[in-house]
Amino acid sequence: ATEPSTAHDTVRAARALCDAGCDLILFAGGDGTARDIYRAVGDAVPVLGVPAGVKMHSGVYAVSPESAAEIVAAMVRGDWVDVSCEEVRDIDEDAFRSGRVSTRYYGELLVPRVGQYLQATKVSGREVEELVVADIAAEVVEQLDDQTLYVVGPGSTTAGIMVELGLDGTLLGVDVVQGGKLIASDVSAEQLEQLCDQHPGDVVIIVTAIGRQGHILGRGNQQISPSVVRRAGPQNLWVVATKSKLSELEGRPLLVDSNDRDLDLSLEGFIRVITGYQDSVLYRVSASGV
Incomplete structure (x- = not known):
């Protein structure tokens, strides 16, 4: 760091934390x-601001330092912690020099927040499975691009994505x-590895959790081998699940058992789980079940 510190130091520090694989x-x-943090990490990792500035127009802050502590404590306990994109805003300096106080939009950060258990589609407090799966599918399809190769794992939730795509x-x-387009269906591990090796762009793996067990890798989707997971990278492992399915775990973590211990340990931590349209939560992943 320089003395006195500069925005460049903030950017370098945030990038170093992100590269080290931090959860938050x-x-x-x-x-x-907030602008410096956004410039450093974008939406690659969840970020939470502790309010301590002169200008705080952005939506990335807890309402107080104590509130920030409550959100982090909830993550540690394994409680429901929603995550959403919140705006980074700052005073428009040009407008300010002209005597007007207005803010300018710079981007969005991924921010954890303690929200209600169910937010989207619900009837008498319970999710309607078919509608929530459709919401999840709509959210995923909206994020797809034509250059990326998508590996879609088994399950009724992921099947909803295929239905949404027709x-x-x-x-x-x-x-x-x-x-x-469907490039290949019901592939073997060898076929999948070949397709990934031949693809010049990014690879994204989309999986869901096995009900009541919580496995996202290594149970029912062994075709997704460790080499395929490494080819995609942890940042391109998308997990989709309804909140009802997550609640069946009763606070237990999602599990990875790829038969590659080093890989499994590298996937431990918190992962973003898509639970509806523009709705997701942070959930813990473990290689050991604890």
């Missing part, structure tokens, strides 16, 4: 610091999609 970046400051996938196997 906590920062104290105002809108200028593709005839397999319920119990692994399908490969690119550009809205």
Whole structure:
């Protein structure tokens, strides 16, 4: 760090934390610091601001330092912690020099927040499975691009994504999609590895959790081998699940058992789980079940 410190130091520190694989970046400051954090990490890692600045127009802050502590404590306990994209805003300096106080939008950070248990589709407090799966599918399809190769694992939740795309996938196997087209269906581990090796761009793996057990890798989707997971990278492992399915785990973590211990340990921590349309939560992943 320089003395006195500069925005460049903030950017370097945030990038170092992100590269080290942290689950959450906590920062104290105002809108200028939020802009620096956004420039460093974008939406690659959840970020929470502790309010300590002169200007705080951004939506990335807890209402108080104590509130920030409550959110972090909830994550540690394994409580429900929603995550959403919140705006980074700062005073428009040009407008300010002209005598007007207005804010300018700079981007969005991924921010954890303690929200209600059910937010989206519900009837008498319970999720309607078919509607929530459709919501999840709509959210995923909205994020797809034509250059990325998508590996879609088995399960009824992931099958909903194939239905949303209008593709005839397999319920119990692994399908490969690119550009809205079914590249291969019910692939073997060897076929999947070849497709990933031949693809020049990014690879994204989309999986769901096995009900009541919580496995996201290594149970029912062994076709997704450790080499495929490494090819995609931890940042491109998308987990989809209804909140009802997560609640069945009764606070137990999601599990990975790829038969590659080093890989499994590298996946431990908190992962974003897509639970509806523009709705997701942070949930813990473990290689040991504890």
